[in-house]
Amino acid sequence: MDIIIPPCNHASHLSTICLWETEEDRCEECGGEISGTAFTCVLCEVWKHITCADKLNRDLLLEIIHPLHLQHRLQLQWDYQFDFICDKCLYISTGYIYRCSSCDFRLDLTCGSSISGQLRKDQEPLRFKDGKKKTIFHHSHSHVLSFFKYRKVREEDYDCFWCEKHLLPSEVCYGCSFCNFYLHQVCSDKIPRTLSHSFHPNHPLRLTYTYENGYCNGCSKECDTYTPLYVCEMSSFRLDFDCAKLSPSLKLDCHHHLLTFFKDFNKKGEEGQDSYCKACGKHCGGASVYRCVQCHFSFHLKCVIPSSAIHKYHIHLLTMMELIKEDDSEKCYCDVCENERNPKDPVYYCQSCTFIAHIQCVLDQDKVASGKVPSSSPPPMENQALFVEQNEGSNAIRTLSLFRPIIHPHQIYEVTEELKGENYCSGCRLVLNGSSYFCKTCPDFYLHEKCAKFSYEIQHPFHSSHPLNLCTSLVSNFIACDVCRDICDGFIYFCEQFDFKLDMKCAALTTHKIGVLEEKMTGRVTELHHFTHPHKLVLANCNDPKHKRKCNICRLQILGPAYFCPERFCGYKLHESCLRLPQKIRVPFHPNHMLVEDNIEIRKNIHEERFRKELENLVARFMKLFSNDCRPPIEEVIQAGVVPRFVELLGSPSDYVREQAVLVLGNIAAVSLRCRDLVLGHRALLPLLALLNEPVSRTMLENATWTLSRFCKPPFDQVKLVLPTLARLIHSKDEVVLAKACRALSYLSDDTNDNIQAIIEAGVLGHLVELLRHPFPSVAISALYTVRNIVTRNDVQILK
Secondary structure: OOOOOOOOOOHHHHHHEEEEEEEEEEEOOOOOEEEEEEEEEOOOOEEEOHHHHHHHHHHOOOEEEEOOEEEEEEEEEOOOOOOEEOOOOOEEEOOOEEEEOOOOEEEEHHHHHOOOOOOOHHHHHHEOOOOOEOEEOOOOOOOOEEEEEOOOOOOOOOEOOOOOOEOOOOOEEEEEOOOOEEEEHHHHOOOOOEEOOOOOOOOOEEEEOOOOOEEOOOOOOEEOOOOOEEEEOOOOOEEOHHHHOOOOOEOOOOOOOOEEEEEEEOOOOOOOOOOEOOOOOOEOOOEEEEEEOOOOEEEEHHHHOOOEEOOOOOOOOEEEEOOOOOOOOOOOEOOOOOOEOOOOOOEEEOOOOOOEEEHHHHHHHHOOOOOOOOOOOOOOOOOOOOEEEEEEOOOOEEEEEEOOOOOOOOOEEEOOHHHOOOOEOOOOOOEOOOOEEEEOOOOOOEEEHHHHOOOOEEEEOOEEEEEEEEEOOOOOOOOEOOOOOEEOOOOEEEEOOOOEEEEHHHHOOOHHHHHHHHHHOOOOOOEEOOOOOOOOEEEEEEOOOOOOOEOOOOOOEOOEEEEEOOOOOOOOEEEOHHHHOOOEEEEOOEEEEEEEOOOHHHHHHHHHHHHHHHHHHHHHHHHHHHHHOOOOOHHHHHHOOOHHHHHHHOOOOOHHHHHHHHHHHHHHHHHOHHHHHHHHHOOOHHHHHHHHOOOOOHHHHHHHHHHHHHHOOOOOOOHHHHHHHHHHHOOOOOHHHHHHHHHHHHHHHOOOHHHHHHHHHOOOHHHHHHHOOOOOHHHHHHHHHHHHHHHHHOHHHHHO
């Protein structure tokens, strides 16, 4: 085998797994004592017998078909390094994963090993109507957040991003496992879009994505463009999330503002007016400080807080501690004022008992800091005007400028006439006309005056149920307006709750004009899969001449309707006309062979073509052996051990091989219940159901339905797994398929009352009654058998 099962379940520890000698450890798998050489993980300090690891290695399937995802096979990934949310149990998981890379469908090892397709009823609030797990967009994070149930998968518990308290076992949360970003459900509504903060009391701060990297005015750390910040609507002031949650906690006589505690302030040692302690004059880089953000005023912790103190309510000496954890309750209180305290703030602590107090509560008593630091602070920040008149040059030309840092981080200036008509607005992506602005720092950044004055939040008739929020910094390669389907390269209005996007053009459109735009898309397929790409492609318009996008097939520029991959960071795109290119062609200058589309998967298929032909010949000879003998050698076939090989052939790329494998397995299962159970024991049911859910030929559908009916003879304990497929097959237009599907239902109904109840709950009874009048006798008779079994089995089911 080409995978190694480590003794622990952490895929990221594969490099630390080794064979080692031990005499006193126990196997993590079987619990038995280990004496001698065994597998161990150096980081986790766990062990496994070599035989136990080898047994697990043999038992794991590298590829499975699961009833929750019949359209594709799931591949085992043993080196998946991220946490993930299992699409069946909805718990956060880690370690080995069964995954469909095309659909990003994921199962943990336990759920992947189970053949049950039943979803728990208590999960219904966490899923959409189609059974997929619910996801939301949230203004606090740039990725989609999924609903999930928490369980501990690492040594440390995960914390909520906002309240910073632990996630509780089986608690329903939101999360992005790729970024380790998690939120309690209740906390998701507590994160404000607009904030009035004591660090910047003159103007409100609005949560937004920034156009460029900058520094937080609270902690001086660099901020990236993928994390939203609280930005002042009138000035360049900004706060990251950590600083936005801080509040001042200390009042000194030497300064008229409250001070806030910052740990590891200015760790990179950047120079600035608040980089030096106002008390000792030394640099604050990397130290714990108390500071006034408004006044750019910093003090070393040790310069303003005595290392020890005495309080009249306590007999022992109190020691100043930067960080102390009382217990696991996550709620910390001051023993003086009895109010809840921030566990990240320094405290006075008694080393002889559990007495803990706010710094302020101790200092207010004896005024130990009074007069220690000279009082000197600049006046409060003044309001900054939105529009600024400037005199530039000797001729004193009056230029109107505009500063809206949420729209753009730099000052923008009025555009002269010669720049209009040849440049495009960065907001609405239309040609500049009328009053407009440009940025001297950023090339090609222009804005119409109306676009520069967009409201940050609007109510719009095209999405009247929720407000739409302005987004000026795109965090994805592909965003299309949900009204006109144009790709948005400028600003958009966005509703996170319903993932509704509206570009600037449509925000100003009337209902009449919307009808014209929708008419352009009529008759086109909005979503499809193409053989050149593993992901789903969606229809959109590419009408921006400045943003050149090239088709991945013909390499020519795309203008107009095209198909794009919506996956983050993928960027795959195709002309509408290139979709119609054949997978194979024959040309006169190369008459000997067909030419195929140059695709990795297709090249792989070409290399396997010779093997497929040989396999088809072998299968044909095997089927001839079945048909020539009046008594097919079923027992000899079973003894030869070829049944699991024919189960594998249900997934063959060759339609001929798959159909013959269906017939072989059906013939074996029809001999006796022992033979049927043998076939099912080799996991033949799920590949057969997957085949029945694919577009196949008429003969394939008829033969596969016949084989399924052979599988359903009582006793049969996987009724709920096959009922969705049978419920669809009894609406087929093919009389043979109808008859075989009804026969399968008659077998299922000739079993326990639980099977009959499951058939009734599947909603097929009404249509079976209609089939009693079918002109094809075998259909009507099979439907009659099913109805008869239900009627005669139990009166309770009839009344229901």
